[in-house]
Amino acid sequence: MLLDITSAFYSWIRGGLLVLFIYHFIFYLQNKEKLHKYYSGYLFCLFVYLVRDAFVNEKVQCYYQYISFSIQYVGYVFFIYFCRELTKSKIYFPILDYRAKILSRVLFLLACSLLIIQYFYGYEVQKQIVAYSVPFATFCAFYVFYLLSKRKTRQVYFLLFGSVFFLISANISSLKMIKGDLYLIDWPVHRMFYYFVGAIVQSIIFAILIGNHFREIIIKKQEAEVNLLKQSNQISQLKMIALKSQMNPHFLFNSLNSINNFVIQNKIDEASNFITKFSSLVRKVLQVTNENSISLTEELHILSIYVKLEQMRLKNGFHFKTVVDHTIDTDRLKVVPLFLQPFIENAIWHGLSLKQGEKTILLTITQTNEMVNVFITDNGIGINNSKKNKINTANSKKSYGIKIVKERMELMYEKEIIIQIKDVSEKNTTGTQVSLIFPAKTL
Incomplete structure (x- = not known):
């Protein structure tokens, strides 16, 4: 039975390889996974080679x-691409991957050359060239094995075991074809028996391997979806915190008191103007807190409304100036909604409100390479004096507001945001400067 290459034993193995090829090829057509494309190509070449002896014509x-x-060498090319895709060698080992790619091209050229040699010189010459090319093919195989060994995972160990087992089995069959059936191992089997056994064992191992590979991908995908859901919930929570932070009761009550004072003092125009701006601010804040990002233009517009309200509330008011680099497209630059307001509020009530004389805040926005630089400079009493004069709860509130802004920005930009606050007081002047550095992203 094992001496007859057309017996049921060999036919079952051919059929198994054909079924595996069809399965992986259909899976590739449905999902466009390169892993299935390369493996189905390898199985097809293997099947075509092994079905040869089933024909008597x-x-x-x-x-x-x-x-x-030639079909064997083309199969080796598919196998190399399969190993590269499974190990992601292009990402983890680019130099080794490039060399493996070159080897696969050499093998493909060898496959094409064998067709030409057969046409001009016949089968016996082709067989001799194949015999002499075995060392090179073996070198290619061991190089691929070396590439695989760089990824120390269970999948790679399975891949190595299946590949080495098949390589040994195939070489035994090749040696028997060249040296004779009695060479090396004297068993009552056809010389291709070892090739067939190596092929089916390798295919079973690879089937398990690919199944585990995609199971791990599914698990990672599920974990990513869970993390995304957690992140979405975190964003929603931060939105609510941000809304409370921007429109806190302290600001609301003070604004209503300001309106009440205007009315008591019979300053009808000032009261009407304040109410108009206040309602506009509330409407804008409620609108943007439903957005993950807005343009810098819209952010500056909302900030201007807030600043005008604070200028009306603060005794003797203050000057506010905005300078934006002309190279920045404010309509397209993406920012976190209301990220500037907490810093401006701190500058007003922890710096300017305690200062006598002229009060100013300068907001400067520039761009360096792919980063946006925001500087908020006031000529208030300075952060060091502010810490001495203010009670702990006030400082705590200030730090909490900055922390919320930082978390919101890092969620959107997926990168650490740099926020620095320093006292810029000198001998005859006082003041504080806040700097924010974050990536430049467009809407």
Whole structure:
């Protein structure tokens, strides 16, 4: 039975390889996974080579003299691409990956050359060249194995075991074909028996391997979806915190008191103007807190409304100036909604409100390479004096507001945001400067 290459034993193995090829090829057509494309190509070449002896027709055998060796080398090319894709060598080992790619091209050229040699010189010459090319093919195999060994995972160990087992089995069959059936191992089996056994064992191992590979991908995808859901919940929570932070009861009550004072003092125009700006601010804040990002233009517009309200509330008011680099497209630059307001509020009530004389805040926005630089400079009493004069709860509130802004920005930009606050007081002047550095992203 094992001496007859057309027996049921060998037919079952051919059928198994064909079924595996069809399965992986259909899976590739459905999902466009490169792993299935390369493996189905490898299985197809393997099946075409092994089905050769199932045909007794002389014309078919004549055609097989052209392709029997070439199809093996094409199969090796698919196998190399399969290993590269499984190990992601292009990402983790780019130099080794490039060399493996070159080897695969050399093998493909060798496969094409064998067709030409068969046409001009015949099968016996082709067989001799294949015999001499075995060391090179073995070198390619061991180089691929070396590439695989760089990724120390369970999948790679399975891949190595299946590949080495098949390589040994295939070489035994090749040696028997060249040296004779009694060479090396004297068993009552056909010389291709070892090739068939190596092929089916390797295919079973690889089937398990690919199944585990995609199971891990599904698990990672599920973990990513869970993390995304957690992040979405965190964003929603931060939105609510941000809304409370921007429109806190302290600001609301003070604004209502300001309106009440205007009315008591019979300053009807001032009261009407304040109410108009206040309602506009509340409406804008409620609108943007439903957005993950807005343009810098809209952010500056909302900030201007807030500043005008604070100028009306603060005794003797203050000057506010905004300078934006002309290279910045404020309509397209993406920012976190209301990220500037907490810093301006701190500058007003922890710096300017305690200062006598002229009071100013300068907001400067520039761009360096791919980063946006925001500087908020006031000429208030300075952060060091502010810490001495203010009670702990006030400082705590200030730090909490900055922390919320930082978390919101890092969630959107997916990168650490730099926020620095320093006292810029000198001998005759006082003041504080806040600097924010974050990536420049467009809407």
